Amino acid sequence: MFKARLSVWLGVLVAVVATQFAVVVWLVNQSELERSRSLRAKDALVQYLDLAANKQRLKVWFAQYLLTDAAPVPLRDRYLERMQASLVELERLHALEAADPSDQAIETVSRQTLAALQTNFEALRAQILQAQPHTPHPNPSSERATVWDEMLGVFDISQGQDMRTLIAEAIRLQETHSRATEAAAQTALERSRRLAIFSILSTIALSMGFVAYFAWDIRRRMAPLLDGTLALQAGRMxxxxxxxxxxxxxxxxxxxxxxxxxxxxxxxxxxxxxxxxxxxxxxxxxxxxxxxxxxxxxxxxxxxxxxxxxxxxxxxxxxxxxxxxxxxxxxxxxxxxxxxxxxxxxxxxxxxxxxxxxxxxxxxxxxxxxQGERHPIDMPALLQQALEQQRGAAAAQGLDLQLQGQALELLQALPGQGLQLRGQAAKLGQALTILLDNALRYTPSPGSVRLGASLDLATPQPRLVLCVEDSGIGMAPEELGRASERYWRAEAARRLRPEGMGLGLAIAADIAAAHEGRLELQARPEGGCRACLILPLDAAAQD
Known part of the structure; x- marks a missing residue:
């Protein structure tokens, strides 16, 4: 079974990895042990060197004390404390070496040396602390020489042993031991590194072989299933x-x-x-x-x-x-x-x-x-009627509403020129009323509104142009194209008259279109707006 084979191989791989891990851990512990030995040897060497240096400094201090009687006592105490600290640290390090079987030889020699140094330090400290300034003497130089010779015996000789030779030998021995332990630590570390690299490479190789084999086996067994899936996807049920x-x-x-x-x-x-x-x-x-x-x-x-x-x-x-x-x-x-x-x-x-x-x-x-029946329209009466209907509202708002120029004379002369406007008078009156009402509504007081008429003969069919001009808020050029859309209002109009619905100009445009004309809006340079109904004229009917 595929599952059983996979479990066996995984178990083998886990066992190999666990074994390699245990070996690597053991080697790391060995390397750490060797490194600890090397550090202890180096620390002991440093302490021996500090002990020798402080002892030499104490000797110099005592010489100054004999010569000048002015050697600082705190300096003496500091040297003694440092020597005492070095001896204590050496005691601790030698105790650690005593617990390590591999350090027994060096530990035996170091213990004897340390005992001699401890005895010498106790005698030296007692002698130094008892020293008093010299008293007057017929021959002061002779007295100082005697004291100095006595102190040199304490400094350099202890129980018949030369302390200088003893310390030098201890330093040499610790240097040799330090180099040996450092070499052993390097050897252990290199061995651990080589074994770790070997373990990693062997684990990678074994894992790659394991993955390659099972990937090949899975791919071989999955190929028919993949082909079947593609067949179903293609519709081959x-x-x-x-x-x-x-x-x-x-x-x-x-x-x-x-x-x-x-x-x-x-x-x-x-x-x-x-x-x-x-x-x-x-x-x-x-x-x-x-x-x-x-x-x-x-x-x-x-x-x-x-x-x-x-x-x-x-x-x-x-x-x-x-x-x-x-x-x-x-x-x-x-x-x-x-x-x-x-x-x-x-x-x-x-x-x-x-x-x-x-x-x-x-x-x-x-x-x-x-689109109803059309009749000739009395335009002068229509203009007068539209003007009179709005005159009261204009006066109430403080606006000047007038008929412009010779509009009435022009309209009265149209039949004499063989031209007339045909349509529905009520509808055209409604369109004019809408234009006048808009002009009055959007012209602040004081202001003016003018209703005028003109004749356009430049086109094949003559046209009558009825215009309402105001000095009101007007519209921006980009807003003029949308003014006749239903329910649309300019921004300024909404601010001034928020209650409007945007239907007046749309209705006026529809009325103009029903009379085969159009509504045209223009912005006046001096401010305000011009709204014109452009309507085609027919030939006057002959009796």
Missing amino acids: EHRIAVHGRDEFDRLSLSFNRMAEEIQLHRANEASQRQRLEDAVAQRTQDLHAANQQLLEIDRSRRQFFANISHELRTPTTAILGEAEISLRRSGHAESVYREALERVAATARQLGARIAELMSVARQGEDSL
Whole structure:
């Protein structure tokens, strides 16, 4: 079985690695032991050297003491403390060497030397501490020489041994021992390094062989399964894998063959069901799309209808309120003045009723109701009527509303030139009212609004141009192209009049288009805006 073979090989690999690890650990411990021996030998050598140096410094101090009586006592105590510390450290190091069997020979020699040095140090310290300044003597030089000879005996001789020779021999012995232990430590470290490299390389080689063998075996056993997977991915559900044994891969092959059979059966059923479902979904989607388009169109028509109603009712209502407020503020005038104001209110109210009737017609028939029967239009009367309707609102806002130049004379002379404007007077009056209302609404006080007319004969068909100019907030050049879109308003207009809906210019543009003309907006260099209705003229009918 593949699993059993894999477990055996893994066990062998783990055992080899564990053995190599144990050997490497042992070698590392040996290297550490040799390094500790080398460090102890070096520390002992340093302490012997410090002991000899401090002893020499103490001798110099004592000579100064004999000659001048001015040698500093703290310096003497410091030298004694250092010598005592060196002896204590040597005692500790020799105790460690005594515990190591390999250091027994050097430890025996060092212990004898250390005992002699300790005895000499005790005698020297006692003699140094008892020394007193010399008293007057007939021959001071002779006295100092005697004291110096006595101290030299203490410094250099102890129990018949020459301390200088003893310390020098101890230093030589420690140097030899230090070099030997350092060489042993280097040898152990090199041996550990070589064995570690060998262990690592052998483990890598064994692991690579193990991985290569099982990778080859797994790839050989997985190839049929991979081919079967690719066959299923390509849609060949009849593909089956040959089974030759009963190990894990053979059982996986059997499971793959049973899975392929199930997939083949389910795919056949799924194909037939999917086709039926797709047909039903396509039909239902088509029905829903048609219904959704119908609902969207109904909703659009409803929104536009109510927007038109709100705008159509607002403009005449504004004119009526303006006339009424002007009349209420007047007092002491003749009855004719009030009659004229009431007549204008009545005329505007009739127009309001006509707008309501037309909007109801739009709601019943759609916007095609704009295309009605056309009649010749009395343009001077139309301009005068539009001007009079807005005059009250202009006065209430403190604005100057006037007819520009020779507009009336020009319009009265059109029939004499064989030209006339045909269309729906009520609709054109509505468009003019919208333009005047917009100009008044977006012109701050004090300001002016002018209604003018001109004739364009440069085109094949003569055109009448009706323009409303104001000194108001105007529009940026990049905003003029969108001004006639429904529900769109310029930024400055929204700040000044946040309650608007952006329908007036769109309705005026529709009315102009219904008369085969267009609405054109321009920015005035001196500020404000110019809105023009450009309408084609027809030849006047002959009797």
